Amino acid sequence: MLRGSVRWIDERLGLGPTLRTAMRYVFPDHWSFMLGEIALYAFIVLVGTGVFMTFYYVPTDAVTTYRGAYEPLAGLIASENFISTVRLSFDVPGGLLMRQTHHWAANVFIVAIIVHLARVVYTGAFRKPREINYFIGVSMLGLGLFDAFTGYMLPDDLLSGMGLIIAYAVGLGIPLVGEDLMFLAFDGPFPGSDALWNRLEVTHVLLVPMILAALIGLHLWIIARQHHTQFSSGSDEEARAKSEKQLVGSPMWPAYALRSLGLMGLVVGFLFLLGGLVQINPVWLWGPYEPYLASNGAQPDWYLGWLIGALRLMPAFEPQIGDLTVVPNAFWGGALFPVVVFAVFYLLPVIDKRFFGDGRKHNVLDRPRDNPRRTAFLTAFFFWIWLTFVAGATDQVFLRMRIPYEAQVWFFRFVAVLGPFAVYFIVRRWAEELRERDVHPLRGWNGRLVRRDPVMGGFVTLDGGQDGAVVPEEDVAAHEPDVAGSREERATAAPPGPDGA
Amino acid sequence: MIRRLVHRRAWLPRRVRIAVALVCGALALLGLAGPGTQGSEGAAATKLDAAEGPVGSSTGAPPDQGLVREGRRLFVDNCSSCHGQFARGIPDRGPSLYGAGAQSADFYLRTGRMPLPEPEAQPSRKEPVLTEGQIRALVAYVATLGGPPIPEVDIAEGDIAQGQSLFAENCSACHQILARGGIVTRGVVPDLLGEVTPLDVAEAVDIGPYVMPTFPWLSDEQVNSIARYVEYADDPIDAGGWGIGHLGPIPEGMVTWLLALSALILATRLIGERTAP
Numbered sequence: 073m074l075r076g077s078v079r080w081i082d083e084r085l086g087l088g089p090t091l092r093t094a095m096r097y098v099f100p101d102h103w104s105f106m107l108g109e110i111a112l113y114a115f116i117v118l119v120g121t122g123v124f125m126t127f128y129y130v131p132t133d134a135v136t137t138y139r140g141a142y143e144p145l146a147g148l149i150a151s152e153n154f155i156s157t158v159r160l161s162f163d164v165p166g167g168l169l170m171r172q173t174h175h176w177a178a179n180v181f182i183v184a185i186i187v188h189l190a191r192v193v194y195t196g197a198f199r200k201p202r203e204i205n206y207f208i209g210v211s212m213l214g215l216g217l218f219d220a221f222t223g224y225m226l227p228d229d230l231l232s233g234m235g236l237i238i239a240y241a242v243g244l245g246i247p248l249v250g251e252d253l254m255f256l257a258f259d260g261p262f263p264g265s266d267a268l269w270n271r272l273e274v275t276h277v278l279l280v281p282m283i284l285a286a287l288i289g290l291h292l293w294i295i296a297r298q299h300h301t302q303f304s305s306g307s308d309e310e311a312r313a314k315s316e317k318q319l320v321g322s323p324m325w326p327a328y329a330l331r332s333l334g335l336m337g338l339v340v341g342f343l344f345l346l347g348g349l350v351q352i353n354p355v356w357l358w359g360p361y362e363p364y365l366a367s368n369g370a371q372p373d374w375y376l377g378w379l380i381g382a383l384r385l386m387p388a389f390e391p392q393i394g395d396l397t398v399v400p401n402a403f404w405g406g407a408l409f410p411v412v413v414f415a416v417f418y419l420l421p422v423i424d425k426r427f428f429g430d431g432r433k434h435n436v437l438d439r440p441r442d443n444p445r446r447t448a449f450l451t452a453f454f455f456w457i458w459l460t461f462v463a464g465a466t467d468q469v470f471l472r473m474r475i476p477y478e479a480q481v482w483f484f485r486f487v488a489v490l491g492p493f494a495v496y497f498i499v500r501r502w503a504e505e506l507r508e509r510d511v512h513p514l515r516g517w518n519g520r521l522v523r524r525d526p527v528m529g530g531f532v533t534l535d536g537g538q539d540g541a542v543v544p545e546e547d548v549a550a551h552e553p554d555v556a557g558s559r560e561e562r563a564t565a566a567p568p569g570p571d572g573a
Numbered sequence: 574m575i576r577r578l579v580h581r582r583a584w585l586p587r588r589v590r591i592a593v594a595l596v597c598g599a600l601a602l603l604g605l606a607g608p609g610t611q612g613s614e615g616a617a618a619t620k621l622d623a624a625e626g627p628v629g630s631s632t633g634a635p636p637d638q639g640l641v642r643e644g645r646r647l648f649v650d651n652c653s654s655c656h657g658q659f660a661r662g663i664p665d666r667g668p669s670l671y672g673a674g675a676q677s678a679d680f681y682l683r684t685g686r687m688p689l690p691e692p693e694a695q696p697s698r699k700e701p702v703l704t705e706g707q708i709r710a711l712v713a714y715v716a717t718l719g720g721p722p723i724p725e726v727d728i729a730e731g732d733i734a735q736g737q738s739l740f741a742e743n744c745s746a747c748h749q750i751l752a753r754g755g756i757v758t759r760g761v762v763p764d765l766l767g768e769v770t771p772l773d774v775a776e777a778v779d780i781g782p783y784v785m786p787t788f789p790w791l792s793d794e795q796v797n798s799i800a801r802y803v804e805y806a807d808d809p810i811d812a813g814g815w816g817i818g819h820l821g822p823i824p825e826g827m828v829t830w831l832l833a834l835s836a837l838i839l840a841t842r843l844i845g846e847r848t849a850p
Contacts, residue, residue: 101846104845107841109841110837142810142812144737144809148734161812162812172814176829176833179833183833184837187838230745230750231822331844334844338840339837339840342837342840346832351811351813353821354809354811354813354819357750358750359741359750365741366745366746367745367749368747368757369749369753371822372822373825467756470761471761
């Protein structure tokens, strides 16, 4: 059947050779290569559910009255963008499912990009010749965050309104141009004019998604052109050199495409399951936003929590010339901090070349332990971001655990400065140790084979290894039947040939 | 108002207002909350003096002399160490209770706030150490010192939508919009779930315990609506499924990382690699 359709297309468009090559495209056989695909499928869900919602969302803060199924707000007079969101949630069939699935998909989209990014940086996949695609990936993370933020603003509920005013204040803090910039974006001082809502919507549903879609296409095209990276088939130099040249894995058809479609089904199904079962951003409970309203404990979505944390941790530092505040405090945490974080990501190929690696081409990935200093640097960096992220929840920690707020802030400041160094040295040492011993903490074999003596009842060690000794693979395989099922087969399985299963 | 000016050491209304401003500043992170979270709208609403509230049994009816005497005895035993032998207050220990009224005594005793373990502590809700009968006696005694009676509240008269917007204007900056509580510069703001009754709400709005301000501009009808909303917020309509605590983004992020991410990584781990032939 497949052959038939390829021929059908070939006879009409002459794309046969292209399709045939695509079918034979080889994907590496390691689960971590699928993390990016989670983001891809979450994006598809975002577009699907998002289009549905644009049919009902009204981007204006003109006032209207709610007369719908949600009793407690019956008769509420509020802005149309809020009320249309409540209507979407209660009065449009399937509307709430779509809204919640959309929001969960946004969360999963971002989280999948982050773990995919972690995979790429820890294994050195960003190195020559793949820097361009790496830059595209980092840009997509930035755009994804921005788009998620604009989406969070659209319902104009109490929490999103507070997010908007913080964004406005951070924007004002940009030296020299801040005020004009914000004036331009909001079409006036906060809360801006009605034009803001059109702008937000078009940015959220059209502008950024189009750019993202284009970048995703480019990202995939470049991958196909350069082929995937892969892990080395063995730890010796010879295997490494061979892996540089020869790609080992499963072909698109009949293997990988099915696997990937399976993942798509899982992601889509799981997101709709979350959307149907777990409540997210119940705007009908937050109520509409007015500039004079506020709620304690209001938080942005988690993916911006690191900025809130940074705002809190930054000491009150405002350089002044005479009476003029040159840089308002909000600038440091809210604007400079993310710029620094993204700058480090963008500069990573350069940093890596200078400090951790070489300028050569690499098709073979490093395992994190193979380059202890890079791994340690990245972990320290991630730790730093994670710490500011956690600091964004200090008020809740105080409330639930009664650890004084001020003490926490000082603790976090202290750890934010010294912690990364400690993490660097610990992780570096750890990676060196792992590299030396070549044990795998998560998989494979580093236990001992024993057999229960049927007569005496005790245990006899079969491999005779001492503590920490590496068991030769053949030995382990030979004893397999004795401990059936207690060991992962994959560790000894021969790498599959390029033609796949 | 004068009662408060005279008797409250540290939490004079102006201070309170500053506290609120600071709170909102801290909340909206580094003082970005914008103008007057204190509900300029609400101020325009009907002004109603607390003293004009409904006259409750404890001042309207002639006080039961036996009950008052019992209350007086309990007061000397349990309260005089801070509030003084004759309830005139002791500097740096406890305020005078002249003018506090049955309302305040009822609130502080029923919610277990009094007797306070130590003068510096923030009063907080506890299981009352006194029995109901003892509380009634103490309330009757404090009522003889003058002050507002126990207010009446009827949530059936209230309206949730009005309550929600009044709560957003007046209370959510401290108590969180679904009354889940939070922190302010000078203390912990409790949640208003579970044990908090409509009567507690009506009393608290009038008394302004600890750093909480008073809300003289709220009419009885508005207080009914707020109390009704607070009841509703305890167990609101979770049309979307599991409510994960009604705290907003923090639990949502936890679900994303701990539930969604681990489920999906497990899935890729299971299907992402070909098993050996």
